[in-house]
Amino acid sequence: MLIKTINAVLAVIAGVGGALALFWLLNRLVGLLPGKWEDRLKPYVYIGPAFLAISLYLIYPAIQTINFSFANADSTAYVGLDNYTSLLGSAGFRSTLVNTLLWIVIVPAVTIALGLGIAVLADRLRPRAEKLAKTAIFMPMAISAVGAGTIWRFVYATNPPGEPQIGVQNAIVTGLGFDPVNWLQISDFKFNSLELMVMLLWAQVGFSMVLLSAAIKGVPADTLEAARIDGASERQIFFRVIVPQIRGTIITVFVTVTIGVMKLFDIVYVMTNGDFDTNVIGVQFFNELFTNFENGKAAAIVVMLMIAIIPIMIYQVRHFRTEEAGR
Amino acid sequence: MSITERVAARPAAGGRAAARRGALRRGEATPVAKLTVVFVCTLWIIPTLGLLITSFRTKDDANSLGWWTVFTDPASLGRLTTAAYREVTAQANLDQAFVNSFAIALPATFIPLLIAAFAAYAFAFMRFPGRNALFIVIVSLLVVPNYVALVPILQVYGDFGINGTFPAAWLAHIGFGMSLAIYILRNYMATLPQAVLESARIDGATHFTMFWRLIMPMSVPALASFAIFQFLWVWNDLLVALVFIGPGENQPITVAVQGLMGQQGQGWQLVTAGGFISMVMPILFFLALQRFFVRGLTAGSVKG
DSSP states (O other): OHHHHHHHHHHHHHHHHHHHHHHHHHHHHHHHSOHHHHHHHHHHHHHHHHHHHHIIIIIHHHHHHHHHTTBOTTSSSBOTTHHHHHHHHOHHHHHHHHHHHHHHHHHHHHHHHHHHHHHHHHHTSOHHHHHHHHHHHHGGGGSOHHHHHHHHHHHHOOOOTTSOOOSHHHHHHHHTTOOOOOGGGOOGGGHHHHHHHHHHHHHHHHHHHHHHHHHHHTSOHHHHHHHHHTTOOHHHIIIIIIHHHTHHHHHHHHHHHHHHHHTOOHHHHHHTTTTTTTOOHHHHHHHHHHTSOOHHHHHHHHHHHHHHHHHHHHHHHHHHHHHHHHO | OOHHHHHHTHHHHHHHHHHHHOSSOTTOOOHHHHHHHHHHHHHHHHHHHHHHHHHTSOHHHHHHSOTTHHHHOHHHHTTOOSHHHHHHHHHSOHHHHHHHHHHHHHHHHHHHHHHHHHHHHHHHHOOOTTHHHHHHHHHHHTTSOTHHHHHHHHHHHHHHTOTTSHHHHHHHHHHHHHHHHHHHHHHHHTTSOHHHHHHHHHTTOOHHHHIIIIIHHHTHHHHHHHHHHHHHHHHHOOHHIIIIIOSSTTOOHHHHHHHHHTTGGGOHHHHHHHHHHHHHHHHHHHHHHHHHHHHHHHHHHOOO
16 A cells, blocks of 8 residues: 555656656757757647647547447447447437436536526625635535435435435425435436436536636626616616626636536436436446447447537637637 | 736735625625525535434444434434444455545646646747647647547557556546646636746746746646646546546545445445545645635636
């Protein structure tokens, strides 16, 4: 065990030191060139290692994955569009798509609404109370999905009728005289998916609250005063003055959370493994790959996800360009 | 006042301005608003509280009594114990997994930070052909899910025989974290005044010197906020660890706790103790550095 710790420290030293030595060395080498060439090459020396990492871990795999998505289970022969047609033809996968879509529609919107609401309320407390409340709500962000899984078991846990309940929700339900409910197995109206979404909301609202709160504090007081003098109600001030001014931050949070939801894996994997009709794309991908050994289908799932992400990508690039233009 | 000091003083001035603005009326919460905040905070804390209490119970209590009964049944208070923590570290090798998580997370946090800082510096302060195009590549890669990489990288790792080792995870986290790191750092650096660099330049400073002496010290909030992001992400990661390391002697704590959840027949108290151990580090790290986190994150996205 001690060896592993030393190993980690050595890796940090060797890795950071090695990277430093590399930059220093390249920098010196380029410095030996005549001035004009030095200026031309140096930027590429600085971005080179980063682009090497990105090419190896994102760009090359993306191309490979597209390639594999047209191949069979162990990537030995091309099968055309078979992976796509068989996936889209299966009711299970269509349901997975619907679930994923629900997550994407519901979670970012609710995250922003709750984050905004809490930010506005907490903003009116005294500074100490505000800090305390914000920390309480921000904290789940630091907790892993595995940790959250252990935590939320004690909200959703079910014991047979007649026995004492150890899950909060069932304690309430049985306290009111009803039979205990197996929460995560109710797929009517996607109820169990909604329960899992609550976990992600619990983890993410703090993030949205902190960013939105910082933006709200940045709204100039004179515009608020002007609105108050004109007789606007607090509600009107919020929706007509504050919200339009923090639009940029709302969009940033929205895009960030949406990207996170698209990559969703751990919560569903840990809580239900996609059973009881709670499956989402990330978990189905994992199961195709490591349970069914279907490389081709797994790759096709990722390609569909990438296609779904393209609009966000375009939006993200546009957003960045307008921001740059305004700098 | 030197150039660095003048620039370093800027955030403080910004903070004063923000306090003067104070968008909403501070300390004017109505009772309803106060109650709502208390209610929401309680809702947010209750699940974690349940976990904490259960982890200190005996097996029988954990499996048959709701955790809230410690408040109603004083007798069960006397039965609280730390046995689950001792048992779980011994039985599931959680102490080993805890160390493994460090061995994975530390290099995977600091190495990409350094590499990304150099790239961000180039994007923010150097003029070169292809600069905008390359940065747009980075912005668009932000949204690509890392699932994309799993199959091809597994094959590459297979060829080099490093599957199941720490470097397999380090390299993956370095690659996956890179585009976000460059994006955050470059957005922060772009807010630093160009004039500082120009005057340093006239004094004959090289890029390498300016990077270390001027830009890195001024970028501490952004560096810290990315470090927190990446550390939390790597420490809390399950997917990369499952795929590239898997269960076994090198498994990090998330994989270990996930394994425990499959065998809760041995008692909920073990799962909860394991879950709590897995949370201690990220929460401490997070609380210690959240000041930087908020400042660094908001620098790029919030005007003012």
